[in-house]
Amino acid sequence: xxxxxxxxxxRKGRKALAIGFPLALTATGTLVYxxxxxxxxxxxxxxxxxxxxxxxxxxxxxxxxxxxxxxxxGTYGGRDGKTVxxxxxxxxxxxxxxxxxxxxxxxxxxxMAPVGKEIKVASDKTIxxxxxxxxxxxxxxxxxxxVHNVIIRNLTIRDSYQGVWNDKEHDFDAIQMDGAHxxxxxxxxxxxxxxxxxxxxxxxxxxxxxxxxLSNNNKTFxxxxxxxxxxxxxxxxxxxxxxxxxxxxxxxxxxxxxxxNYLEDAPGTDITSAYGNYARGRTRMVLENSYFQGVRNxxxxxxxxxxxxxxxxxxxxSGRNESGGGTAFDPKxxxxxxxxxxxxxxxxxxxGTGPRGSIGTKPAAxxxxxxxxxxxxxxxxxxxxxAAVNAVPANNPARVVIEVKPGTYRETVRIPSNKPHVTLRxxxxxxxxxxxxxxxxxxxxxxxxxGTYGTAGSAxxxxxxxxxxxxxxxxxNDFDEKANQSLSAHQAVxxxxxxxxxxxxxxxxxxxxxxxxxxxxxxxxPGRVRVTNSYVVGNVDFIFGRATAVIDRSVITLKKxxxxxxxxxxxxxxxxxxxxxxxxxxxxxxxxxxxxxFHLGRPWHAGGDASLDPQTTVRDTTLSxxxxxxxxxxxxxxxxxxxxxxEYRNTGPGAGPASxxxxxxxxxxxADQQIGDWLGGWVPTAS
Numbered sequence: 001x002x003x004x005x006x007x008x009x010x011r012k013g014r015k016a017l018a019i020g021f022p023l024a025l026t027a028t029g030t031l032v033y034x035x036x037x038x039x040x041x042x043x044x045x046x047x048x049x050x051x052x053x054x055x056x057x058x059x060x061x062x063x064x065x066x067x068x069x070x071x072x073x074g075t076y077g078g079r080d081g082k083t084v085x086x087x088x089x090x091x092x093x094x095x096x097x098x099x100x101x102x103x104x105x106x107x108x109x110x111x112m113a114p115v116g117k118e119i120k121v122a123s124d125k126t127i128x129x130x131x132x133x134x135x136x137x138x139x140x141x142x143x144x145x146x147v148h149n150v151i152i153r154n155l156t157i158r159d160s161y162q163g164v165w166n167d168k169e170h171d172f173d174a175i176q177m178d179g180a181h182x183x184x185x186x187x188x189x190x191x192x193x194x195x196x197x198x199x200x201x202x203x204x205x206x207x208x209x210x211x212x213x214l215s216n217n218n219k220t221f222x223x224x225x226x227x228x229x230x231x232x233x234x235x236x237x238x239x240x241x242x243x244x245x246x247x248x249x250x251x252x253x254x255x256x257x258x259x260x261n262y263l264e265d266a267p268g269t270d271i272t273s274a275y276g277n278y279a280r281g282r283t284r285m286v287l288e289n290s291y292f293q294g295v296r297n298x299x300x301x302x303x304x305x306x307x308x309x310x311x312x313x314x315x316x317x318s319g320r321n322e323s324g325g326g327t328a329f330d331p332k333x334x335x336x337x338x339x340x341x342x343x344x345x346x347x348x349x350x351x352g353t354g355p356r357g358s359i360g361t362k363p364a365a366x367x368x369x370x371x372x373x374x375x376x377x378x379x380x381x382x383x384x385x386x387a388a389v390n391a392v393p394a395n396n397p398a399r400v401v402i403e404v405k406p407g408t409y410r411e412t413v414r415i416p417s418n419k420p421h422v423t424l425r426x427x428x429x430x431x432x433x434x435x436x437x438x439x440x441x442x443x444x445x446x447x448x449x450x451g452t453y454g455t456a457g458s459a460x461x462x463x464x465x466x467x468x469x470x471x472x473x474x475x476x477n478d479f480d481e482k483a484n485q486s487l488s489a490h491q492a493v494x495x496x497x498x499x500x501x502x503x504x505x506x507x508x509x510x511x512x513x514x515x516x517x518x519x520x521x522x523x524x525x526p527g528r529v530r531v532t533n534s535y536v537v538g539n540v541d542f543i544f545g546r547a548t549a550v551i552d553r554s555v556i557t558l559k560k561x562x563x564x565x566x567x568x569x570x571x572x573x574x575x576x577x578x579x580x581x582x583x584x585x586x587x588x589x590x591x592x593x594x595x596x597x598f599h600l601g602r603p604w605h606a607g608g609d610a611s612l613d614p615q616t617t618v619r620d621t622t623l624s625x626x627x628x629x630x631x632x633x634x635x636x637x638x639x640x641x642x643x644x645x646x647e648y649r650n651t652g653p654g655a656g657p658a659s660x661x662x663x664x665x666x667x668x669x670x671a672d673q674q675i676g677d678w679l680g681g682w683v684p685t686a687s
Contacts, residue, residue: 059076059151060074060075060076061074061075061076061151061182061184061186061208062208062210062234062335062337063208063210063233063234063236063257063335063337064205064206064207064208064232064233064234064255064257064334064335065182065183065184065206065207065208065234066208066335067206067232067334067335069181069182069205069206069232070148070181070182070205070206072148072149072181072182072206074182075149075150075151075182075183075184075206075208076149076151077101077103077124077125077126077149077150077151077184078101078102078103078104078124078125078126078151079101079103079126080101080124081100081101081102081103081124082100082102082103083102083103083105084102084103084104084105085104085105085106085107085130086104086105086106086107086110087106087107087108087110088110089110089111089112089113089117089119092104092106092110092119092127093119095125096119096120096121096122096125096127096141097119097120097121097122098122099122100124101124101125102124102125102126103125103126103128104125104126104127104128105128105129105130105134106127106128106129106130106134106135106136106155107130107133107134108130108133108134108135109133109135109136109137110135110136110137111137111138112136112137112138112139112140112160113138115138115139115160115162115172116138116139116160116162116170116171116172116194117138117139118139118140118141118142118172118173118176119139119140119141119142120142120143120144121141121142121143121147121150122147123146123147123148123149123150124148124149124150125149125150125151126150126151126153127141127150127151127152127153127155128151128152128153128154128155129153129154129155129156129188129355131355131357132154132156132355132356132357134154134155134156134355135155135156135157135158136155136156136157136158136174137158137159138158138159138160139157139160139172140157140160140172140173140174140175140176140193141157141174141175141176142173142176142177142178143175143176143177143178143180143183143204144178144179144180145178145179145180145202146179146180146181147177147179147180147181148180148181148182148183149182150180150182150183150184151183151184151186152175152183152184152185152186152188153184153185153186153187153188154186154187154188154355154356155188155189155355156188156189156190156191156354156355157174157175157188157189157190157191157193157197158174158189158190158191158192158193159191159192159193160172160173160174160192160193160194161192161193161194162194164194165218166218166219170194170195171194171195172193172194172195173193173195173196173197173198173199174188174190174193174196174197174198175190175197175198175199176196176198176199176201177199177200177201177202177204177207178201178202178204179201179202179203179204180204180207181204181205181206181207182206182207183204183206183207183208184207184208184210185198185207185208185209185210185212186208186209186210186211186212187210187211187212187353187354187355187356188212188213188354188355189212189213189215189353189354189355190212190213190214190215190217191213191214191215191216191217192215192216192217193217195219196217196219196220196221196222196246197214197217197220197221197243198214198220198221198222198248199221199222200221200222200223200224200231200233201222201224201225201226202225202226203226203228203230203231204231205230205231205232205233205254206232206233207231207232207233207234208233208234208235208236209221209233209234209235209236209238210234210235210236210237210238211236211237211238211349211352211353211354212238212239212353212354213238213239213241213353213354214238214239214240214241214243215239215240215241215242215243216241216242216243216271217242217243217244218243218244218245218271219244219245219246220240220243220244220245220246220247220248221235221240221243221246221247221248221249222246222248222249222251223248223249223250223251223253223256224249224250224251224252224253224280224281224283225251225252226251226252227252228252229252229253229254229281229282229283230252230253230254231252231253231254231255231256232253232254232255232334233250233253233255233256233257234257234258234331234335235248235256235257235258235259235261236257236258236259236260236261236337237260237261237340237348237349237352237353238261238262238349238353239261239262239264239349239350239353239354240261240262240263240264240276241262241264241266242264242265242266242269242270242271243271243273244271244272244273244274245273245274245275246278247263247273247275247276247277247278247295248277248278249275249278249280250277250278250279250280250283250285251280251281251283252280252281252282252283253283253284253285254284255284255329255331255334256279256283256284256285256286257285257286257288257331258277258285258286258287258288258290259286259287259288259289259290259337259339260288260289260290260339260340260342260345260348260349261277261290261291261345261349262290262291262293262345262346262349262350263276263277263290263291263292263293263295263298264293264294264295264346265293265294265295265296266294266675266676266683267294267532267552267553267585267586267675268552268585268586268620268674268675268676269674269675269676272296273294273295273296273297274296274297275295275296275297275298275300275319275320276292276295276296276297276298276299276300277290277298277299277300278300278301279300279301279302279305279306279307280301280302280305281302281304281305282304282305283301283302283305283306283307284305284306284307284328284329285301285305285306285307285308285328286307286308286328286329286330286331287299287307287308287309287310287312287323288309288310288311288312288339289310289311289312289339289340289341289342289345290312290313290342290345291312291313291315291342291343291345291346291685292312292313292314292315292317293315293316293317293346293685293686294315294316294317294553295317296317296318296319297318297319297320297321298314298317298319298320298321299312299320299321299322299323300320300322301322301323306327306328307322307323307324307328308323308327308328309322309323311339311342312342313342313343313345313686315505315506315533315686316505316532316533316553343369343686343687346685346686347685347687350683369398369399369400369401369423369687370396370398370399370400370401371400371401371402371403372388372391372392372400372401372402372403373388373402373403373405374387374388374402374403374404374405374409375404375405375407376405376407376408376409377405377407379405380403380405384409384411385402385404385409385411385413385424385436386411386412386413386414388402389402389413389414389415389419389422392419392422393419394418394419395418395419395420396419396420396421396422397421398421399421399422399423399467399687400419400421400422400423401423401425401687402422402423402424402425403425403426403427404424404425404426404427404434404436404473405427405428405434406426406427406428406433406434407433407434407435408435408437409434409435409436409437410437410438411436411438412438412440412459412460412461412462413436413460413461413462414461414462414464415461415462415463415464415465415468416464416465417464417465417466417499417521418465419465420465420466420467420468421465421466421467421468422465422467422468422469423468423469423470423471423687424436424461424469424470424471424473425469425470425471425472425473426471426472426473426474427472428472430472431471431472431473431474431506431507431508432474432508433473434472434473434474435473435474435475435476436460436461436473436474436475436476437460437474437475437476437477437478438460438477438478439477439478439479439480439492440453440457440458440459440460440477440479440492441453441458441477441479441481441484441487441489441490441491441492442454442455442457442458442489442490442491442492442514443484443487443488443489443490444458444479444484444487452489454489455489455491455493455514455517456493456496456498456517456519458477458479458491458492458493458514459477459493459494459495459496459517460475460476460477460493460494460495461475461494461495461496462495462496462498463495463496463497463498463499463502464498464499464521465499466499466500466501466502467499467500467501467502468497468499468501468502468503469502469503469504469505469684469686469687470503470504470505470507471504471505471506471507471686472506472507473507473508474507474508474509474510475494475495475507475508475509475510476494476508476509476510476511477492477493477494477510477511477512477515478511479492479511479512480562481512481513481561481562482562482563490512490513491513491514492511492512492513492514492515493511493514493515493516493517494509494510494511494515494516495509495515495516495517496517496519497517497518497519497527497529497545497547498519498520498521498527499520499521499527500520500525500526500527500528501528501682501684502518502527502528502529502530502547503529503530503532503684503686504529504530504531504532504534505531505532505533505534505686506532506533506534507531507534507535508534508535508536508537509531509534509535509536509537510535510536510537510538511537511538511542512538512539512540512542512559512561512562513538513539513540513541513542514538514540514541514542514544515536515537515538515542515543516531516536516538516542516543516544517544517545518543518544518545518546518547518549518582519545519546519547520545520546520547523546523576524576526548526579527546527547527548528547528548528549528678528679528680528682529547529548529549529550530549530550530552530675530679530684531549531550531551531552531554532550532551532552532553532554533553533554534551534554534555535554535555535556535557536551536554536555536556536557537557537559538557538558538559538568539558539559539560539561539567539568540561540568540569541568541569541571541572541602541604542568542569542570543556543570543571543572543582544571544572544573544574544604545573545574546573546574546575546576546579546581546606546612548575548579548580548581548678548679548680549581549582549583549678550583550585550675550678550679551582551583551584551585551587552583552584552585552586552587552675553585553586553587554587554588555587555588555590556570556584556587556588556589556590557590557591558570558589558590558591558592558593558597558598558624558626559591559592559593560592560593566593566594566597566598566626567594567597567598568597568598568599569598569599569600569601569602569633570584570589570598570599570600570601571584571600571601571602571616572601572602572603572604572614572635573601573603573604573614573615573616574603574604574605574606574609574612574614575612575613575614575615575644576611576612576613577611577612577613578613580615580677580678581614581615581616581617581644582601582615582616582617583616583617583619583673583675583678584616584617584618584619584621585618585619585620585621585674585675586619586620586621587621587622588621588622588624588652589618589621589622589623589624589626589627589654590622590624590626591624591626593626594626595625595626596625596626596627596628596629597626597628598626598627598628599627599628599631599632599633600616600618600623600627600628600631600632600645600647601616601631601632601633601640601645602632602633602634602635602640603634603635603638603639603640603642603643603645604635604636605635605636605638608636610638612643613643613644614643614644614645615643615644615645616644616645616646617644617645617646617647617648617665617673618646618647618648618650619647619648619649619650619665619670619673620648620649620650621650621651622650622651622652622655623650623651623652623653623654623655624652624653624654625652625653625654626654627654627655629656629661629662630661630662631647631654631656631662632645632661632662645663646663646664646665646669646673647662647663647664647665648664648665648669648670648673649670
């Protein structure tokens with residue numbers, strides 16, 4: 001390119017499960033068929049206890065809920081009783097509180113009255129949702145002292161929230177236990193309650209919580225809360241998303257085994273995590289192969305707690321991340337279990353948690369990625385990055401990870417469009433240890449005499465294939481402008497993307513003019529890019545292009561020009577009309593440059609195309625004094641005021657009040673300009 005050319009915060013809140021259509025057998029063998037809304041006819045329907053029960057009704061728990069203790073031989077719920085289908089609160093209460101064992105199928109939505117009511121479940125019960133339709137709205141379940149052998153599966157329990165985020169008045173939980181034992185909570189969607197989603201209190205023990213989705217809540221999952229060190233609990237394969245605290249908080253648990261859980265705090269949303277897994281008091285905790293994404297204080301323990309942590313993945317996390325403090329315990333002395341790879345956890349849990357139309361086999365783990373290694377010294381499979389890319393088969397169906405050992409790789413790299421699902425990953429201790437660098441500029445002559453490279457062709461790394469990822473490395477263009485003043489065009493791209501679903505996590509992209517080109521394969525094709533936990537360095541139009549791009553939790557570093565002067569433009573979007581452009585969120589803009597010398601952006605109508613509608617939004621970002629008080633600029637005859645440039649809730653010496661030269665979004669407008677709006681349902685995870 002030529003140089004001349006959240007929503008506002010409201011305080012809110014593996015085993016075989018073969019439910020498709022719940023069916024039960026009568027004593028004569030006649031089928032009583034169910035639909036997603038339950039068994040035909042009115043009222044609760046029963047099946048004889050003497051006939052074979054469906055497979056899901058006889059499923060038994062794993063983890064600590066499977067351990068023989070307190071006179072109970074594992075957890076199997078109401079398998080020895082009749083199977084009933086209920087549609088009303090009265091029917092549900094009748095069977096859940098009965099002395100006899102029951103398998104209770106919830107068909108459709110039951111609205112609890114009064115709001116916050118918790119049905120007192122008796123022992124020997126299985127309460128399970130019909131397909132994905134079984135819901136409890138505005139209330140939940142209570143398991144009191146001595147209640148045992150209870151299974152709660154495949155339900156959505158939601159919406160007892162009373163409008164107060166840190167609610168101390170309403171104890172409206174989804175599932176609360178006070179002194180219960182042998183309880184299995186599996187494949188549920190729990191969300192937006194007035195207090196906890198799950199409370200395991202007052203020495204409740206032999207509990208397993210598995211394959212649940214827990215979301216949109218403050219005090220999410222509390223364990224313990226007595227001075228006794230009694231509770232034995234297993235928490236595995238649960239997806240915690242947008243939950244502030246108690247994820248879980250584990251107090252004085254004798255044995256707490258947490259594995260293969262996914263804790264996600266997505267940026268730009270209303271809820272921010274306070275902490276992740278917390279071992280309190282005299283808890284003994286083993287934490288294995290979990291995945292923490294964007295979470296603050298992901299692993300925290302008291303000095304009195306014993307916590308062993310191994311095999312987990314942490315990406316974009318901050319704050320306390322602790323282990324040590326004793327040997328804790330060996331879970332395999334109590335029960336057998338199999339760990340999934342931590343890297344597979346996000347995709348596995350996104351597809352496998354919550355109510356299922358068919359509770360069958362455990363979701364298949366993501367196919368293990370093929371790994372290729374690159375090392376300049378010959379200790380890898382390949383000496384250059386491009387050689388490893390060349391080895392990726394055309395139209396590869398699964399991810400290929402190219403691990404690049406520390407060193408400086410002076411080469412250009414191109415990932416062609418027929419090689420999707422490629423990850424470039426530096427293996428050093430720092431993103432500075434692995435560097436891919438070259439020095440072409442737009443005006444650099446090609447060796448074959450066929451002209452110059454042009455801006456796009458100058459890229460050190462060019463990504464043309466969808467579903468590309470890069471992490472823990474540096475991509476640089478070190479074109480020397482001062483030594484090449486005779487060249488007509490000094491644009492020098494470090495990284496060019498022209499693909500969809502590009503994820504850059506923990507990288508440095510550095511250059512001068514036109515450092516990072518975020519493009520699409522063509523004007524009519526979309527291209528989504530997310531850059532997070534990264535550094536982007538440059539001076540003129542150094543984040544530019546027509547892609548729909550998010551840069552969050554990153555540092556944008558302004559640098560001086562080749563001649564020592566300060567001045568430039570952070571962004572130059574060329575967004576097609578009707579699409580999102582460049583969003584910078586929760587980041588920092590700084591650099592060793594003069595005060596009030598840089599614009600945040602200007603509109604690039606590539607080729608003079610007046611149909612384009614360039615967009616840059618900078619929100620929730622710290623701006624240094626380098627940013628001009630009128631931060632937007634015209635370009636090549638096009639006024640920025642005719643396009644889409646705005647700020648929202650920025651801070652720092654470079655921030656300023658709204659004016660005609662500095663538009664700010666309203667809260668309502670900002671609610672439609674968040675990361676989720678930009679990415680359109682794509683939630684990138686590290687692979």
